[in-house]
Amino acid sequence: MKLSAVGEFGFIRSIAAQAGTDPALLVGIGDDAAAASISPGMILLSTADLLAEGVHFDLGWGDAYSLGKKSLAVNLSDIAAMGGVPRYALLSLAIPPQLPLEFMTSFVSGFLGQAAKYGVALIGGDTSSSRGGLVVSVTLLGEQLPEKIVRRSGARAGELICVSGTLGDAALGLKQLQAGHCQGEAVRCHLDPVPRVELGKALAEAGIASAMIDISDGFAADLGHILDSSGKGGRVNIDLLPLSAAFRESVPRECADYRRLPLAGGEDYELLFTLPGALLADARALAAAAGTTVAEVGSITADGGLFLADSAGTCYETVVGGYDHFAGD
Amino acid sequence: MKLSAVGEFGFIRSIAAQAGTDPALLVGIGDDAAAASISPGMILLSTADLLAEGVHFDLGWGDAYSLGKKSLAVNLSDIAAMGGVPRYALLSLAIPPQLPLEFMTSFVSGFLGQAAKYGVALIGGDTSSSRGGLVVSVTLLGEQLPEKIVRRSGARAGELICVSGTLGDAALGLKQLQAGHCQGEAVRCHLDPVPRVELGKALAEAGIASAMIDISDGFAADLGHILDSSGKGGRVNIDLLPLSAAFRESVPRECADYRRLPLAGGEDYELLFTLPGALLADARALAAAAGTTVAEVGSITADGGLFLADSAGTCYETVVGGYDHFAGD
Numbered sequence: 330m331k332l333s334a335v336g337e338f339g340f341i342r343s344i345a346a347q348a349g350t351d352p353a354l355l356v357g358i359g360d361d362a363a364a365a366s367i368s369p370g371m372i373l374l375s376t377a378d379l380l381a382e383g384v385h386f387d388l389g390w391g392d393a394y395s396l397g398k399k400s401l402a403v404n405l406s407d408i409a410a411m412g413g414v415p416r417y418a419l420l421s422l423a424i425p426p427q428l429p430l431e432f433m434t435s436f437v438s439g440f441l442g443q444a445a446k447y448g449v450a451l452i453g454g455d456t457s458s459s460r461g462g463l464v465v466s467v468t469l470l471g472e473q474l475p476e477k478i479v480r481r482s483g484a485r486a487g488e489l490i491c492v493s494g495t496l497g498d499a500a501l502g503l504k505q506l507q508a509g510h511c512q513g514e515a516v517r518c519h520l521d522p523v524p525r526v527e528l529g530k531a532l533a534e535a536g537i538a539s540a541m542i543d544i545s546d547g548f549a550a551d552l553g554h555i556l557d558s559s560g561k562g563g564r565v566n567i568d569l570l571p572l573s574a575a576f577r578e579s580v581p582r583e584c585a586d587y588r589r590l591p592l593a594g595g596e597d598y599e600l601l602f603t604l605p606g607a608l609l610a611d612a613r614a615l616a617a618a619a620g621t622t623v624a625e626v627g628s629i630t631a632d633g634g635l636f637l638a639d640s641a642g643t644c645y646e647t648v649v650g651g652y653d654h655f656a657g658d
Numbered sequence: 659m660k661l662s663a664v665g666e667f668g669f670i671r672s673i674a675a676q677a678g679t680d681p682a683l684l685v686g687i688g689d690d691a692a693a694a695s696i697s698p699g700m701i702l703l704s705t706a707d708l709l710a711e712g713v714h715f716d717l718g719w720g721d722a723y724s725l726g727k728k729s730l731a732v733n734l735s736d737i738a739a740m741g742g743v744p745r746y747a748l749l750s751l752a753i754p755p756q757l758p759l760e761f762m763t764s765f766v767s768g769f770l771g772q773a774a775k776y777g778v779a780l781i782g783g784d785t786s787s788s789r790g791g792l793v794v795s796v797t798l799l800g801e802q803l804p805e806k807i808v809r810r811s812g813a814r815a816g817e818l819i820c821v822s823g824t825l826g827d828a829a830l831g832l833k834q835l836q837a838g839h840c841q842g843e844a845v846r847c848h849l850d851p852v853p854r855v856e857l858g859k860a861l862a863e864a865g866i867a868s869a870m871i872d873i874s875d876g877f878a879a880d881l882g883h884i885l886d887s888s889g890k891g892g893r894v895n896i897d898l899l900p901l902s903a904a905f906r907e908s909v910p911r912e913c914a915d916y917r918r919l920p921l922a923g924g925e926d927y928e929l930l931f932t933l934p935g936a937l938l939a940d941a942r943a944l945a946a947a948a949g950t951t952v953a954e955v956g957s958i959t960a961d962g963g964l965f966l967a968d969s970a971g972t973c974y975e976t977v978v979g980g981y982d983h984f985a986g987d
Binding site for chain 2: 363376378379469481541
């Protein structure tokens with residue numbers, strides 16, 4: 330069935346009917362703007378991510394349900410990296426006319442399922458037809474007490490550099506997808522990343538993380554953002570970067586990808602943060618409670634620059650930049 | 659020059675450098691999420707609009723500067739229709755690689771100029787390349803006291819139906835653009851609409867408007883939204899619909915467009931609102947102070963349905979629907 334069978338307003342009504350309600354929502358979908366309250370004393374957190382067909386995803390890769398989940402997950406990950414509590418989402422879509430209604434229905438189900446899981450209410454957005462591919466633009470609003478918010482700029486010399494979960498899986502999954510494989514753990518990590526919302530909030534509220542970012546551009550590039558913002562340097566033992574069993578099984582140690590994907594692959598959506606060494610055990614306990622792990626991978630130095638080496642002392646050239654959307658065009 | 663010459667991060671840095679600051683902004687562009695405060699006692703207003711090349715605009719029609727202004731104006735108009743004060747914007751862009759850097763620089767200048775004019779701080783967003791056309795997705799956040807917010811649902815039987823400014827100009831401008839004309843008052847109305855932010859806020863804070871909407875789908879369709887939400891009907895004398903001198907000069911009275919464009923053309927971005935008759939003079943005074951006018955065009959009835967007639971009593975079929983993005987696909 331085509332979208333034209335239900336029309337723009339029918340599609341919006343069907344989304345609104347499934348969107349649920351939030352007691353803090355004064356006006357939801359269906360007026361000129363939504364009206365919602367932020368908890369007393371809290372600061373509003375806002376983030377936006379846009380996913381474009383042919384750039385961030387390929388319709389042939391996976392199911393629409395996962396795409397709906399991921400389009401919210403990448404924003405949840407940003408709120409998590411501030412230590413915030415996600416609250417409200419706005420979803421704007423530019424939809425190619427030929428896309429089946431069933432695709433968009435499944436997309437919306439995935440988006441709303443993810444929203445419900447993390448306590449997020451869909452409060453607005455926009456729909457349009459697209460003369461190009463599908464474009465998904467999400468804004469996520471969250472909140473946190475001002476003194477609990479964790480910025481990128483708070484890293485101090487001598488602190489540890491830590492990372493949640495494992496690295497490189499999503500980048501490996503992307504390579505597998507591009508090679509025509511649609512199954513497996515790494516592919517799942519790429520199509521359906523798990524944002525570390527509970528851990529980010531816990532690290533912030535316990536005052537453990539001094540600086541934090543989520544890994545979207547790649548470990549080295551995102552650590553570079555923390556170092557730049559904090560005016561510090563870093564030393565990382567790349568043998569300590571956490572790798573999944575699936576990654577170790579798929580990528581031989583001799584292969585360049587064994588180093589490259591965890592360092593610079595990107596889209597891990599793990600949390601990268603700094604803390605005083607005395608708080609590492611506390612961070613590990615919070616991670617365990619949140620169903621993940623924390624690996625200590627290096628330390629912050631007073632001098633600028635990022636130094637990457639393995640346990641044998643072999644230096645790796647600093648990997649900078651991450652993905653540039655306009656490079657090579 | 660191409661965008662690749664400055665790169666994604668260079669483009670974002672240049673936007674951030676121009677974005678200015680806001681004293682209520684704890685964290686601006688450059689962290690995982692922005693952190694901003696909402697004024698004490700205020701409710702957060704949120705709206706989003708997406709503009710897609712080939713659907714909402716044609717790159718050949720006008721300057722990028724106006725497109726930047728318009729992409730914020732359509733959101734400002736939504737906050738105005740709630741009676742809110744606009745505060746913070748997030749701008750997400752999917753940019754075709756071949757688009758010149760100068761185009762996007764001019765677009766951003768227009769957007770930020772508009773933001774500064776209305777006291778809005780750009781606090782976030784996202785940039786991506788696009789395999790289709792240019793897509794502009796904006797989220798605008800505003801605020802207002804809960805008791806001052808004006809919804810669509812507050813119209814009461816016997817109240818007057820009023821509209822600000824003039825109708826049909828933007829739709830006439832679109833027709834002229836599609837016919838290859840790039841100049842003139844109507845074209846300007848289409849490319850660079852003026853959101854009625856000051857009037858919307860004033861009508862709300864003075865407690866004058868009982869229901870309000872901005873006219874994006876067309877007068878009849880948007881009045882239909884107020885009537886549906888309020889559970890009321892309406893009678894409109896279409897001879898009272900306010901027309902500009904430029905519109906009257908361009909469109910003969912015998913032409914179907916003379917009725918059609920003001921009733922159903924859309925994209926007027928004027929305010930359509932209801933009020934008790936005793937407050938009409940106050941509304942007119944507020945409009946004069948805001949540099950526009952208010953026309954009384956009809957009244958709210960207890961019975962459902964929208965009845966459109968001219969002064970001679972000739973009925974016009976109810977025009978419903980407005981623009982459906984998925985119709986005819």
